[in-house]
Amino acid sequence: MDDARIRPRPGSPGAARGHATRDDRVGMDRLADQWSGLVILLLADGTRRYAELRSALREFAGGISEKMLTQTLRGMERDGLLTRRDHQTYPRRVEYTLTPLGLSLREPLLTVCDWSARHREDIRRARARYDASP
Amino acid sequence: MDDARIRPRPGSPGAARGHATRDDRVGMDRLADQWSGLVILLLADGTRRYAELRSALREFAGGISEKMLTQTLRGMERDGLLTRRDHQTYPRRVEYTLTPLGLSLREPLLTVCDWSARHREDIRRARARYDASP
DNA sequence: CGGAATCCGAGACGATACTG
DNA sequence: CAGTATCGTCTCGGATTCCG
Numbered sequence: 001m002d003d004a005r006i007r008p009r010p011g012s013p014g015a016a017r018g019h020a021t022r023d024d025r026v027g028m029d030r031l032a033d034q035w036s037g038l039v040i041l042l043l044a045d046g047t048r049r050y051a052e053l054r055s056a057l058r059e060f061a062g063g064i065s066e067k068m069l070t071q072t073l074r075g076m077e078r079d080g081l082l083t084r085r086d087h088q089t090y091p092r093r094v095e096y097t098l099t100p101l102g103l104s105l106r107e108p109l110l111t112v113c114d115w116s117a118r119h120r121e122d123i124r125r126a127r128a129r130y131d132a133s134p
Numbered sequence: 135m136d137d138a139r140i141r142p143r144p145g146s147p148g149a150a151r152g153h154a155t156r157d158d159r160v161g162m163d164r165l166a167d168q169w170s171g172l173v174i175l176l177l178a179d180g181t182r183r184y185a186e187l188r189s190a191l192r193e194f195a196g197g198i199s200e201k202m203l204t205q206t207l208r209g210m211e212r213d214g215l216l217t218r219r220d221h222q223t224y225p226r227r228v229e230y231t232l233t234p235l236g237l238s239l240r241e242p243l244l245t246v247c248d249w250s251a252r253h254r255e256d257i258r259r260a261r262a263r264y265d266a267s268p
Numbered sequence: 269c270g271g272a273a274t275c276c277g278a279g280a281c282g283a284t285a286c287t288g
Numbered sequence: 289c290a291g292t293a294t295c296g297t298c299t300c301g302g303a304t305t306c307c308g
Binding site: 109127 | 212235253
């Protein structure tokens with residue numbers, strides 16, 4: 001589906017053939033991490049500051065560490081999904097905004113999110129049943 | 135979005151509050167791994183055997199280890215996305231088939247997959263630009 | 269406030285070998 | 289064929305500390 005994944009990494013023995021590093025990902029894979037999708041959805045309503053994102057993520061995803069948030073945002077900026085704007089004030093103020101590309105991801109994302117919401121209970125039940133059986 | 139994620143793990147210090155294990159995931163999170171989504175798409179055309187899946191995955195995803203494939207399939211079975219059927223023959227023959235639930239995931243998945251295909255190049259360019267800048 | 273740097277444990281994942 | 293078992297490495301990602 002994406003051959004960027006099979007490109008090996010120089011120094012790593014385990015990577016003799018395969019094993020992608022997060023940075024090698026493209027497209028669908030970018031959504032594969034915990035956070036990118038959520039950030040898209042949060043920013044779809046408009047620009048948000050770093051701290052706003054952080055607290056929003058705390059509210060309905062159990063929280064994200066500063067490190068992960070920064071890392072996620074940087075990765076998304078790199079992929080052209082959002083732009084970062086640093087107003088050089090004090091106290092500091094950094095805002096994140098979706099690019100058109102990032103925004104275009106919203107719809108597809110919602111279909112999956114929607115599926116997830118609708119079948120969350122089905123899955124929970126299936127899981128309970130499976131775990132209960134011999 | 136899903137509070138199953140914040141349930142801590144008994145023995146792990148890092149899990150004082152957070153850090154999901156793959157097994158705690160629900161819904162959207164299940165797609166978050168490399169393979170589940172791909173398996174859904176492969177099985178959407180019909181029942182497949184273990185080895186068939188494995189070689190299909192080798193063909194357009196750089197290959198999956200037996201361990202990971204088994205692990206993925208078991209997880210998906212647990213979530214009620216597919217069923218496993220072991221014909222007790224020799225040589226052995228184990229078939230995997232999507233459940234209606236698993237099949238229902240196909241459409242949402244395709245919309246994302248489609249987005250990915252359409253914007254792969256945009257992303258690659260954005261990335262190149264970002265990496266080239268100071 | 270919005271990070272960067274460092275440390276470190278847990279677990280994801282591949283490789284290999286063995287089994288029914 | 290379809291796994292299981294064991295092992296080892298590498299990465300993820302939280303905690304903590306420091307900075308402008």
